[in-house]
Amino acid sequence: MRNMTFCDIFSGAGLFSAGFVDHGFEPVLAIDISKEAIASYNRNLRDVGVTASVSGFDDIPQADVLIAGPPCQGFSTLGRQDPLDVRNDLALEVPRWAKASNAEVVVVENVPPFLSSQQWRRLAVMLEGQGYEIFTWLLDAVDYGTPQLRRRAFTIASKIGRFNAPAPHHERITAGDVLAREIPVGDELHRWPQPVGIAAQRIQLIPPRGDKRDLMRLAPELCPPSWTRVGCQATDVWGRVDPDQPLNTIRCTFQNPSKGRYLHPVENRTLSLREGARIQGVPDHWMFAGRPYPVARQIGNGVPVPLARAVAGAVRDAISKTEIKVAA
Ligand SMILES: C[S@@+](CC[C@H](N)C(=O)[O-])C[C@H]1O[C@@H](n2cnc3c(N)ncnc32)[C@H](O)[C@@H]1O
Structure with a gap:
């Protein structure tokens, strides 16, 4: 099986990417406006991260998959749910990136209220206009091996047909399960x-x-x-x-x-920052760049890695099946 490639826009420190890397996908570009987040990405995953705004960027590489986690503050019930928040329109960059990268599958992650926003409707219409079939999954990280209740909406735009959401795990893990593991003395993130x-x-x-x-x-x-x-x-x-x-x-x-x-x-x-990272399913060998608050932001903003892995597995299976069918 060939290595599949992906591009991550609004990558943050790369928690969403980590799930794809774990399934053998190769990142060709990650882009985020935060230099600390990109420094973390380049350290923990692959050195393909660039610090820039998704909006003004034109040097878009070809990739099998495009993943995107646009800012959610304007949609989140924990934020102000402001329909006029200028960050809301950043999600509408996704179709331009999908077209330029020629991605077969696009995955957009956000909070569930995003699905009822006018930005989501515009996004879906734009992607449908490019020949994608659109479907959505509402998944809770706790069902995929994360010790955290965190419901997230995944919008899938596919040129390989509809495919199923990942099956939930049978057993849930608790905060105690990850907090009880010893943290080595000198871990800089245990602060x-x-x-x-x-x-x-x-x-x-x-x-x-x-x-x-x-x-x-x-x-x-x-x-x-x-x-x-x-x-x-x-x-x-x-x-x-x-x-x-x-x-x-x-x-x-x-x-x-x-x-x-x-x-x-x-x-x-x-x-501690390390404990917070564990609650997001981040492996203990990861380090994050920046002062404590920017680090906490990279952690708290991310897709829990086990959930990202489950989504990536479903995408990989779907692409593999299509390739086998085409080859047969
Ligand atoms: C929800 S977080 C993404 C988290 C990431 N998917 C992960 O799993 O680690 C949204 C990211 O968008 C970035 N961002 C905001 N405006 C941006 C812009 N104009 N261009 C690029 N990145 C931007 C923020 O710095 C933040 O890291």
């Missing part, structure tokens, strides 16, 4: 912001599996009035990870306890 002041006082009081509700009960003097005013709607904040469950979706802000259930199950700190 977290040292909590100080009121944050340190709060964290010390939060029991295993607890969250801000425990703080309101145990130490109301450490809780701002806004917590009482808005009730307990955002209950997951200042929460400790439950080691017996998968994590909720990990975000770029996972080293900020006020943003979710990101405190270590028993230690008085947030998850």
Whole structure:
């Protein structure tokens, strides 16, 4: 079987790419506007990453597959869901890249609300106009060997016919399964912001599996009035990870306890960058370029690697079957 090639636009540090590389696909180009993300890509995968905007770029190589993870902030329920967010239109770069690269299969990953956006409808019409058949998969990373609940929409544009989504795994893994593995002394990514002041006082009081509700009960003097005013709607904040469950979706802000259930199950700190990477299924030999927040962004932005691998496997099987049929 020949090596299949792919191009990754909005590649980030390459978590989506990693799934394709694991299935024997060769990346010919990865492009992202973040220089740290591209430095990580080039270090961990192949040295084909370029730092540039997808929009102005014309030197597009030929590839069997085009994968794309355009920014999702304008569509995400965790963001402002702003239909006027200028980043939303970046998804419409995909048809130009599909045409120039001559890809047989295009895979666009985003948050589920993307599928109801006007950008998605325009994207689908443009790709259909180029002869692609369009179908979508809604997949949850927890069903594919990731210790995380993370639903993502995959839009497939295919010139080789419709093919099936990957079959879910039978067993789920938990946060505890990956956090319990030893981290070697000296791993530069095993770091977290040292909590100080009121944050340190709060964290010390939060029991295993607890969250801000425990703080309101145990130490109301450490809780701002806004917590009482808005009730307990955002209950997951200042929460400790439950080691017996998968994590909720990990975000770029996972080293900020006020943003979710990101405190270590028993230690008085947030998850380290390495632990966050493990929750995304990133292999431990990966290193990321940049200061802690840009690194957390590369991790939190990515497609969980086991989910990426499952999607890549389905694409590879579909292309292989088509080639066998053509050869027969
Ligand atoms: C959702 S993340 C992609 C994550 C990636 N697919 C992964 O799995 O690691 C979106 C990426 O788009 C990049 N980006 C935003 N605007 C861009 C532009 N105009 N051109 C290229 N990349 C852009 C961001 O830097 C970010 O890395």
